[in-house]
Amino acid sequence: MGVSRRKNRVWRNTAGGLKREIREELASEISVGELIDTVEFDYPTFHLSMDCFWCQLIRGNLELLEAAEARWLTKETLKSVDWLPADSGLIEKIEKALALLPS
Numbered sequence: 001m002g003v004s005r006r007k008n009r010v011w012r013n014t015a016g017g018l019k020r021e022i023r024e025e026l027a028s029e030i031s032v033g034e035l036i037d038t039v040e041f042d043y044p045t046f047h048l049s050m051d052c053f054w055c056q057l058i059r060g061n062l063e064l065l066e067a068a069e070a071r072w073l074t075k076e077t078l079k080s081v082d083w084l085p086a087d088s089g090l091i092e093k094i095e096k097a098l099a100l101l102p103s
Contacts, residue, residue, distance in 0.1 A: 018053060025067070028060025037093055041086035048086050075099065 015032035022030050033054035041048045064070055073081065075098035083091055 015053075018055070022055075025065050026060065027063040027065055029058040030055045031058055036097075037090050039086055039090055043086070050086070052090055075101070 018032050019030060022028055033056065036052045036054060039048065039050040039052060062070065075095065078091065078095055078098070
C-alpha cells in the first residue's frame with residue numbers, strides 16, 4: 001500500500017508524487033495501482049487527508065531513510081499493529097481485499 005500526503009503545504013497525490021516519495025524516503029521504485037481509499041480525519045491539532053493506493057515494489061529493498069521502524073504485515077498479522085484512529089476504516093478495507101486472495 002502506498003500513501004500520498006501533504007508535505008510543506010504542497011499536495012503530492014499523483015502517482016508521480018507517490019513514486020517520488022518512495023524513492024526519496026525508501027530508496028525504492030514502485031508502480032502505483034488503484035486508489036484504496038481517501039482517509040479524512042480530524043485530530044485535535046490538525047486535519048489529515050490521505051490518499052491510499054495499492055502499490056507494487058518494482059526495485060529496491062525499502063531502505064528506511066526517513067523512518068525509524070517498519071515491518072511487513074501479512075493478512076494474518078494485519079491486526080497485530082496498534083493502528084491510529086484515522087487508520088481503522090482503511091485497515092478494514094485492506095483486510096476485506098486481502099481475504100479474497102488465496103492463502
